[in-house]
Amino acid sequence: MNPVDTRTPAPRTSAASHDGLGPHAPAASYDDLVARVLGGEFGPDPHAQRIAVAFSTRQAVRHEGRGGGYRNEVLSLRLESAVGSCAVEPGEMPDAAIEDCVGADLARLLEHELRPVRVAALDAYLMRVRPHTxxxxxxxxxxxxxxxxxxxxxxxxxxxxxxxxxxxxxxxxxxxxxxxxxxxxxxxxxxxxxxxxxxxxxxxxxxxxxxxxxxxxxxxxxxxxxxxxxxxxxxxxxxxxxxxxxxxxxxxxxxxxxxxxxxxxxxxxxxxxxxxxxxxxxxxxxxxxxxxxxxxxx
Known part of the structure; x- marks a missing residue:
């Protein structure tokens, strides 16, 4: 997996562009969801939300009785009490990307050049405003x-x-x-x-x-x-x-x-x-x- 993606960032739109369906309406696409978050439809302005902690978790495992094993690497971003995550192929996330996330506002990270950073940022924001309850x-x-x-x-x-x-x-x-x-x-x-x-x-x-x-x-x-x-x-x-x-x-x-x-x-x-x-x-x-x-x- 190549985490670098040069796609055009989703345009910023207002919630009004979604026909007033509100944050409970299913997202029409991934880019649609990002646009709705950037437009403030889900609550706090992502331009004013900053990541306090960024970290990676690396794991290798071979379960007892299994013939093979595997490795995991996950990028995680902490927004207040919420943690958002995105798995990456082991070794493909540059250390500089983690440093780039610390102190950055969510809006900037939602348009980051690395797709895993964008996904982890979106996950952190939605974990904060739509927790698993x-x-x-x-x-x-x-x-x-x-x-x-x-x-x-x-x-x-x-x-x-x-x-x-x-x-x-x-x-x-x-x-x-x-x-x-x-x-x-x-x-x-x-x-x-x-x-x-x-x-x-x-x-x-x-x-x-x-x-x-x-x-x-x-x-x-x-x-x-x-x-x-x-x-x-x-x-x-x-x-x-x-x-x-x-x-x-x-x-x-x-x-x-x-x-x-x-x-x-x-x-x-x-x-x-x-x-x-x-x-x-x-x-x-x-x-x-x-x-x-x-x-x-x-």
Missing amino acids: PANGARPWSLPAGSSLRKSRARARAVTGLVDAAPGARVLVVGVVNSLLEALRERGLSYVPCDLKGGTTEWGEPVRTDALAELAGCDAVLASGMTLGNGSFEPLREHALRHGKPLVMFAQTGSAVLPRFLGSGVSAVCAEPYPFFWLDGGPGTVHRYRTAVPGAAR
Whole structure:
């Protein structure tokens, strides 16, 4: 993944340009959401909000009993009590980018040249103004204390339980996590594993590298929030919206961002803000969202 992106920054607009739908209206696109935040639709002016702390978290893991391992690196930005995060490919985030974020206002970071910085900044802002609470549509799901593998499997059950598909359906999994594949198998669902890194799954299955090429042959999509950071989220969302296909997001990256797309291509989100389950062995919580039912509180 190349985090450098030279796209034209989203234009600043006012909330009035969104027909008075208010901050609860689903975002029409990622750029639409950024424009609404910059326009003050969600509350505090992002030009007046400054990042106090920026940091990266690096991890390498090989669960007991598993043949392979993996590495994670996550950029996180702290805005008062809220932390926003975006995963990056290990080693690709320059140290200078972290220093550039400290003391910067949110509006500037939302237009930063590095996409992961933009995503983490948006996540931090929305974590502050739309935290994961029942009033905002979140439903907590407890994770037990225990080993990294036990917690990984518990999270996988929380995530895969949101996939609205009958046994035998084919699920495109974007961002391979072996515990998720294991949980889908337990539900009798088939899957197409896809990840930019390629390779094979724990069971020797080839991992595809082009998710968009696999969409037509799948009945549902289960995708990592990392798609926000590498630019592949919008094509997935647009496909799901156009074809009425379930799109479930599991989100350490952009955990507060992705619920804003419920009803606009995203059918459910399992949101996991910092600190993530792999950081300690104690109990934890993820927050599940489903597409709002008409008339129900969002």
